[in-house]
Amino acid sequence: MPNRDLIERDLRVLWHPCTQMRDHETLPPVPIARGEGAWLIDHEGRRYLDAISSWWVNLFGHGRAEIADAIRGQLARLEHVMLAGFTHEPAVALAEALVRITPAGLSRVFYTDNGASAVEVALKMSFHYWRNVGEPERCRFVCLEGSYHGETLGALGVTDVALYREVYDPLIARPLLAPSPAPGPGEDPVAAATRAADALDLLLAANAGQVAAVIVEPRVQCAAGMRIHDPSYLARLRATCDRHRVHLIADEIATGFGRTGTLFACEQAAIAPDFMCLSKGLTGGFLPLAAVLTTETVYDAFYADWASRRAFLHSHSYTGNPLACAAALATVELCESTPFLAGIARIGDWLEAAFAPLAAHPHVADLRRLGAVVAFDLVTDRVTGTPFPWQERRGLAVHREALANGVLLRPIGQVVYAMPPYIVTEDEVALIATAARRGVDAATSTSAGRSFAATPHRLADADPSGLEV
Numbered sequence: 001m002p003n004r005d006l007i008e009r010d011l012r013v014l015w016h017p018c019t020q021m022r023d024h025e026t027l028p029p030v031p032i033a034r035g036e037g038a039w040l041i042d043h044e045g046r047r048y049l050d051a052i053s054s055w056w057v058n059l060f061g062h063g064r065a066e067i068a069d070a071i072r073g074q075l076a077r078l079e080h081v082m083l084a085g086f087t088h089e090p091a092v093a094l095a096e097a098l099v100r101i102t103p104a105g106l107s108r109v110f111y112t113d114n115g116a117s118a119v120e121v122a123l124k125m126s127f128h129y130w131r132n133v134g135e136p137e138r139c140r141f142v143c144l145e146g147s148y149h150g151e152t153l154g155a156l157g158v159t160d161v162a163l164y165r166e167v168y169d170p171l172i173a174r175p176l177l178a179p180s181p182a183p184g185p186g187e188d189p190v191a192a193a194t195r196a197a198d199a200l201d202l203l204l205a206a207n208a209g210q211v212a213a214v215i216v217e218p219r220v221q222c223a224a225g226m227r228i229h230d231p232s233y234l235a236r237l238r239a240t241c242d243r244h245r246v247h248l249i250a251d252e253i254a255t256g257f258g259r260t261g262t263l264f265a266c267e268q269a270a271i272a273p274d275f276m277c278l279s280k281g282l283t284g285g286f287l288p289l290a291a292v293l294t295t296e297t298v299y300d301a302f303y304a305d306w307a308s309r310r311a312f313l314h315s316h317s318y319t320g321n322p323l324a325c326a327a328a329l330a331t332v333e334l335c336e337s338t339p340f341l342a343g344i345a346r347i348g349d350w351l352e353a354a355f356a357p358l359a360a361h362p363h364v365a366d367l368r369r370l371g372a373v374v375a376f377d378l379v380t381d382r383v384t385g386t387p388f389p390w391q392e393r394r395g396l397a398v399h400r401e402a403l404a405n406g407v408l409l410r411p412i413g414q415v416v417y418a419m420p421p422y423i424v425t426e427d428e429v430a431l432i433a434t435a436a437r438r439g440v441d442a443a444t445s446t447s448a449g450r451s452f453a454a455t456p457h458r459l460a461d462a463d464p465s466g467l468e469v
Ligand SMILES: Cc1ncc(COP(=O)(O)O)c(C=O)c1O
Pocket: 114, 115, 116, 117, 119, 148, 149, 150, 151, 217, 222, 223, 251, 252, 253, 254, 255, 279, 280
């Protein structure tokens, strides 16, 4: 089937996520027929290197046999059964595995279907815990400047990206915003972490007894533009939450399963949160699934007679789907049976070496790397670090040029990043860096701004940061 046929059918019936559909008049969706390792292949055989792991979900490559086989095996036994009142081996075995591999103290697992719903569960559980122990006035949440925890209304209540929040603002809960620990231009990372931790301490003191939890993306605020912070912040955060008797929710939806160089980012500060949210890489990128892990202390506060109305009455029809749990078990097995963290360290070195020359580019600033994530800002001038007017959509120009070079890059506003699957080779990393450089060249040529200004955002005054292309 030619690509064009599928595109035409698509545009007649589909409404794509995070997309101004009118953009497809000039940049049609790429019709993918197959996935193979780090590659996506369209209906005419054109290949694209998936340098962003399909929105950060893929870990061990597309079509990875061990995960596909596990799903097939489970399919022959049981496709689904409701998890209320029933149970099944994959749900139990996966919960056992997650308790084993996550930081000590996390001993209970609650499943949902995606990242945003996992965040909602953690928020609801935290609030409900305080209510059950007689502190119902703890009903506020603290999130960090630039935080992103998903796009359902509850998750937007702890998200600080204007592009997603602004329109729905009247519908969304208002969080307490704490400064981001990511360093500003020229700022020492440890000093930035200390500054942010001090401010959080003051914020919690000023709202004593009213806060249920602080939610954080440990080590890197991904959707804010891969803003990396020092691990000392996490250690201070844990101590500060303890001192103020506030829960700590670690959203490891993007950072979990090795992205930052350790299995979970929290390990880098040797902390255990009260809630940990997992999704994305949990199933190796095969099926939607999320898990919220929490402590026995939290669990016990809900364990009571029915009449006490303490139960956590939250459910989704597909909670703990056996196929997704089987995929996740195979993923955990791959994490444990292969030297994958050593592989990530190697990919990190390759990314750093391949992207290093870009640091001298006149339109590149703040080249940074953590684990298997590399990022830089596209700027008018690398000395001042000034971004281009957001209406010019230079990030979109990088995306287009990278696609023309056979690489899937999808900048976040004007932040160009790569987060490849863990099976990427050194040559493929070099290809990603080449595509990024050509993308930057194309996006910063004098005509680029003019051509992309033709399709401006609807949100005239929105903060341009966000997954805008
Ligand atoms: C840190 C973080 N939390 C939550 C989410 C939301 O996950 P989902 O897209 O599965 O709802 C994301 C998605 O990018 C994320 O990066």
